[in-house]
Amino acid sequence: SSLRLQNINMAAQMATSAGLTCTAAKAPSSNRATRLTARSAYGPRSSKLVCGKTSACTTSKEVCVCHLNKSSVWMRRTPRSLGIASGIDAARTTRSATARAGVAEVEGKEEEIKDEMNKNVTVAEVADQVAMLTELHPDTKLGTYVHFSGGARGILLWRREPLTFCVILEEAKVEKGEKVTCDLNERAGLLVNETSWGSVVGPFVGLSVCDKKPDAKEVVHLINDPPDVPSRFPIDSNMHTGFTAADAFTPVGRGQSMMIESEFAEARTKLGINAVLAQKDTDVRCVYAFTGRDGTQSSTSSQALLRLRADQNVANAPCIVATKEKASAVERYLAACAACSIAEGVRDTGGSSLVVLDDLSCLADMWEVMSSMWHGFMDNEWKQQSIEMAAELEEGEEEQRPMPGSAEEMVDFGGTLVPVEVAERRSFFSAFLQRAARMNGGCDNGSLTILGIVGGRPADSMHGGSGAESVSYGKSSPEAIVAQYTTLSEEQKEKMLAALRAKAAAAEGEAAPARAADVAALPTPIVEEFNSISDGHINLQMSSEGKVVMNLRSSVSRVGNPAAAAAMRRLRTAEVRLQVMQADDETEYSASAETSDLTRKLADQAKSVKALLETDCAAPVLLGEQAVALYALLKAKCAFEQVEPLLAEVRAKHPTILEEVETSGNLNYELEAQLDEIIKAL
Incomplete structure (x- = not known):
């Protein structure tokens, strides 16, 4: 379109x-x-x-x-x-x-025509620090500055035909119908230098005009288009997160966009913080953005800020982008854009960067603001047209026009017919998340990795399995779940409601007591959209002992084995993941109580692996320790209770094993022989 x-x-x-x-x-x-x-x-x-x-x-x-x-x-x-x-x-x-x-x-004369057309831009609507503009040339780049006749400035954020949205920077009042001028050579940029690292900045700090010096090394555009396919390089190197379950079974690669989803803020925030702290002695530059509805004022966010700033004296200290308390959706979205821009500055100079967004609700909330404004304007236009067309209709003829953006209007999106509103929303989300990339630049191909934290539950996580026996879920009524799917017909909603009620009745009395889930969790359809757009997702729950657990069944990395560390590939963790899920299926769906020796062995190994998946996430786990623990479980066939004494022995008497794995990223026959001797002695 x-x-x-x-x-x-x-x-x-x-x-x-x-x-x-x-x-x-x-x-x-x-x-x-x-x-x-x-x-x-x-x-x-x-x-x-x-x-x-x-x-x-x-x-x-x-x-x-x-x-x-x-x-x-x-x-x-x-x-x-x-x-x-x-x-x-x-x-x-x-x-x-x-x-x-x-x-x-x-x-x-295209540029001349574009300049001429942009002189007739007017404000169609103003709400929540956002102005909606008409008559703007469709090829005008996002991130360009606009100037209102009243003296205020704005930045173009998004275009949804036939309107364009921009954020109003100053607190000056902007009126509906006000004239707007747009200079194609002025784009909002961020000034990024060595002082940015280890400091806390706001989304508007460092904003400058990128007009005459777009190639300046210290200035990066605030809003950029995602890299195209020829500019990308296949992801084949690992981004260590310090979370054993993820690094072994759902690896994150440099240049990947990965969602961390959970109903519990404590679980997902711990993993995000550990991912940043795990880069302490690497060449990866980190940016952590507090984009939640409470900024850094919630207890979880304030604790995260303290952990991040405790290590700010290291050489590659993270840059922290934070919003104020009760910040608007626009400010939170700009904070996310600023975090990506800072990381893109590292990527474009051949470095590796990691962005952690502690709450992707900023994208969903920003979309809601723009969508409500767009529908309000288009509905008024539709009604006015209906009045005009009524006079043209012949007797007995009925007008058949769906309202703009209605659920009846379907479009082709990636080979699937979806409501136009869903397609537009997915385009907005993907334009942001696809800024993650590994660049095709020869020996200096930089990368930008995005870890987006999502509060909510995907549809398939209602099934436990694969490490979720002792996991508790936040309670949601069938009616509340169905109400989240706004694009379904009434008949579809009735069928879904009946199925959920039957499932809830069957599970009554079997589930563990529910822990308190986030009240601000995103609806399941939005969580599913994030999952389908990104390169993978890690689903986390909380165990009855308060530990963080990754659900193997509903977690996936679409990059797969190339994103794993060499040590994990050597241990064949991808195969082990399938074996664990197979053991769960055999236990759950077996028609006979009798099991073979092979089945029992697989079940015992799966139990040990799942025990390793539970962690308190107090600190990131080094790759060397992860490799030693998994080698003991998978190759040496140790019990889970024997892993911690082995690690203590290796730390105390054989630290060179851990150092060599950290340096090379891999195990070898010599190291494995040393581990076999240590295990035999113990």
Whole structure:
């Protein structure tokens, strides 16, 4: 849809520059639509879009004719604010030399036309520090500064046809209908240098104008497009998180976007903090952004801030981006953008960076603000059009037009028909999360890794399994779960409600007492969207002893084995993951109480592995210790109770084993032989 509208707008500009007046004609009554026609100052109405040199049009009528795509001439009427952009799919030039010459001249003036069009921008609506603009050229880059006639400034954040959203920086009052000017050479940027590391900054600190020096090393754009496919390099190196379950079975690669999801703030925040602290002695630069609804004022966030600042004297201390208490959705979203921009500055110079966003609700809340404004404006336009069209309807004829963005309007998104609202929201989320990448830059290919923390429960985590026997979940009623799915029909909701009630009745009396879950958890459909867009997700729960547990069944890394450390690949942890889930399935679904020796061995090994998955996350676990513990369980067939004495022995008397694994990232036959001797002696 966006590409179609851009083509339409370009066709309109070509016609306007040729001295033509474009008008909308009434379509046949059998199909209420808007037909684009072009009327020359000296010629009759035509079903073709006529464009070319003005002199040619007004004198010899030697014109460039752009034929309309026949299948797209008739379309549903769209709001009047689209103007000419409501009738065609694209304009195609004829083969004549005159046509090519006319098009070339118009395309050469594209920037001039864009500047001219952006002089007619006005404010359509203002709410929650966000202004919604009309008539802005669709190719204007996000992150560009705009200037309101009242003196305030803004930054373009997102475009949803036919409107554009921008954040209002100053506290100056912006009125509806106010004129807006836009300089294409002014883009918001952040000043990033060595003083940024180890300090706490706000989302507006360091904002500058990136006009004449876009390549300055210390200035990075606040909002960037995700890297395209040719600019990316396959992810093949590990980002150590210090969380054994994740590093072994759901590895995170450098350049990956990974979601950390849980209903419990304590569990997900601990993993995010440990991931930053695990980079203490590496070459990875870290940025931690407090983007939650309470900023750093909640007990969990304040404890996280203390842990981060305790290590601020190390060489690669993290940069902390924090918002104030009860910050608006816009400020929290800008904090997330600022964190990614700082990390992109590291990535683009060949370094590796890690961004931890402690609450991705900032994206969902920002979308809600923009969506409500867009629907309010478009609904008013739709009603006004209905009044105008009522006079044109013949007797007995009914208007058949869905409201813009309604659940009835379906679009193709990635090969699947989804409601247009869902498609637009997914585009907004993916534009942010796909900033994570490993760049294709030869020997100096930098990377940006994103760990997004999501408060909520995915749909499949309601099934325990794979390390979740002693796990407790926050309670949600079937009615509350169904209410989250706003795009389902009433019949679908009834079926889903009946199934959930039956499941709840069957599980009554079997579940462990529920722990208190977050009151601000995101709806399950939003959690699922984050999961499907990102490169993987880690699902965490809390055990009855208060430990953090990763659910193997509902956690996945789409990068897979290439993202794992060499030591984990040597231990074949991917195969062990499948064996653990297979053992769980055999225990749960076995028709017979009798089990074979092989099944019992798999069950015993699965029990030991799952015990290792439970941790208090007090500190990140070094790769060397993870490798030794897993080697003892998987290769030496030790019991879980024997792992801690082995680690204590290795730390005290054989520290070189741990150091060598940390340095090389791998185990070898010599180290394994040493471990076998230590285990035998113990």
